[in-house]
Amino acid sequence: AVDLIGNLRAAPRIALDVGGGAAFKVAPQLFKRLGCKVKTINEKPGEASRGPDPTYDRLQDLVRASKKSDIGFAFDLDGDRLVVVKDGRKQAPDVTLGLGIAKVLEMRYKKIVLxxxxxxxxxxxxxxxGGRVKRSKVGEANVVDLMIKTNSQAGGEGSSAGFxxxxxNMCRDGLLTSGLIASMVGTRQFNEIVRFMEGYFQLRSKVNVDSRFHKKTMKILLKKMERQFSEIITTDGVKSIIDEDSWALVRQSNTEHVIRISVESNNLNKVKSIKKQVSKLVKKSYEEARRSRNY
Known part of the structure; x- marks a missing residue:
């Protein structure tokens, strides 16, 4: 990892929240070896002041510590996922992936799976x-599978903060990702990618749907969305491309009685409007599926 990360600029101050998990020892060791000044939070194994998933937790201790550091990193319990905190602000999970991707683009890696x-x-x-992008189904295994098939050089899943x-390593690795991101702190590229991504807004929600009606609901929904949106992708669920900066994705859950909705746009009012519109379509589709009684 040290060889890939390279030299860091001016011994940055790093705040680490290891969450009492597997990274409790190796994460501080990595950054000390890279010449950083390290502050570690929740370093006692099995004990933590926050939840196991940093993508959902507010990370209040790390947020405070980051105000006196150049950057902060929060790891999940097995250390494969990572959330970035900068200047007292917790960044969205997609920012982790975005920064990792920005670093490998700097390394001239161009073939990427998202x-x-x-x-x-x-x-x-x-x-x-100048890079090229392939899109996979949701899930780390699906990303890796497409990376292997296309001989891609990097990839990840924004929603899980996985790079x-x-x-x-042919799987998500929070330790490597944190080091790569730390090597960019203070650079023009770091600030550019964060600023660029902060201009986009994502909303995620779910609609309660009896799983017996999932397939029928999605089939009805596909027809409704084809009538309302010009571009539809069915790689995984139903995704509508509304314009070059806006999209909506609807997927059935494999483990819960819900259908999940993800929406993004570079306009906050627009993303709210799209979510409302798509939620109505899902609910109407479910009502029709229930009336048909055809699973």
């Missing part, structure tokens, strides 16, 4: 830098 629910901001950034670099 899950279908990853921010369009990352895809636009990749293309602007994958095959040269190091």
């Amino acid at each position: 899950s279908i629910d990853t921010s369009v901001a990352i895809e636009k950034f990749i293309r602007e830098e 994958i670099l095959p040269k190091f």
Whole structure:
């Protein structure tokens, strides 16, 4: 990891929230070896002041510590996922992936796989830098599978804050990702990608749907969305491309009685409007599916 990360600028101050998990020892060791000044939070194994998933937790202790550091990183319990906190602000999970991707683009890696629910901001950034993007189904295994099939050099899933670099490890690796991101702190590229991604807004919600009606509901929904939106993708669920900066994705859950909705746009009012519109379509489709009694 140290060889891939390279030299860090001016011994940055790093705040780490290891969440009492697997990274409790190796994360501080990595950054100390890189010459950083390290403050560690929740370093006692099995004990933590926050929940196990940093993508959902407010990370209040790390938010405070980041105000006196150059950057903060929060790991999940097995250390494969990572959330970035900068200047007292917790960044969205997609920012983790975006920063990792920005670093490998700097390393001249151009073939990248993103899950279908990853921010369009990352895809636009990749293309602007001369990279090529393939979209996979949601889920780390699906991202990795497409990376292998297309011989891609990097990939990830924005919603889970997971970045994958095959040269190091063919799965998400929060430790490597944190080091790569730390090497960018204070650079023009770091500030540019964060600023660019902060211009996009994502909303996620779910509609309660009896799983017996999932397939029928999605079939009805597909027809409704085809009538309302000009571009539809069915790689995983139903995704509508509304314009170059806006999309909506609807997927059935495999484990719960719900259908999930993800929406993104670079306009906050628009993303709210799209979510409302798509939620209504899902509910209407479910009502029709129930009336048909055809599973």
